[in-house]
Amino acid sequence: MTFLASFASGLLRLRRGPWEMLATFLIALGVVMLMQPFFLWAYTWSFLVTLVGTVMFIIVSHFPE
Template sequence: MTKPGAGYGNVPPEADRGPLEPTAARLGGDADPAPAGWPRFLRRGPMEMVASILIAAGVVMLMQPFAIALYSWSFLVTLIGTVMFLVVSHFPK
């Protein structure tokens, strides 16, 4: 039986960390700052917004009942927005 306040088994509580728990150096802060030559418009925030707008525009194009041309292009626009969002989510902040 372990004492109250003791770690798991014979391991003291301060050393009782799982293998997937991040180290103290990785906690907080900006993990991946933007490179010095990285253009401001290619940062993650603005590009994710563009990708989200493309996805929303594709869905609106899919649901509108007026123009067959918009309906025809809706899947491609939604797909481009989705792929763009996946790629952009790996950009630096």
Template sequence: MNLTAKRKSRWPVSARRGLMENVATAIIAIGFLMLFQPFALALYTYSFITMLAGTAMFIIVSKFPE
């Protein structure tokens, strides 16, 4: 029997990988939409920073436990 599978994780449910990867993907998608919208220059200005933050978050979160 695998003892590590039965052990309870100490990570909170909100900090688990599945949910946080979805949040990071949503941030990347928001940055992409900000980049390709033709209306507000301020959104275009911060689109790269938003996508960069989402990408960094995704890389970090991918190391979290399941």
């Protein structure tokens, strides 16, 4: 099974690993959006993206392995 297929399967079965990876990606994306100096829209949405990733990480940390 390829990585993408196993990742999608984990998301659909509500497993912790893939959802934590997605939440971590959102947190990192929000931080990058916050620190970049080029696009005002990215800076404007950075707090919301970081917040969604953080709340998602807290929720999915209770999912089964």
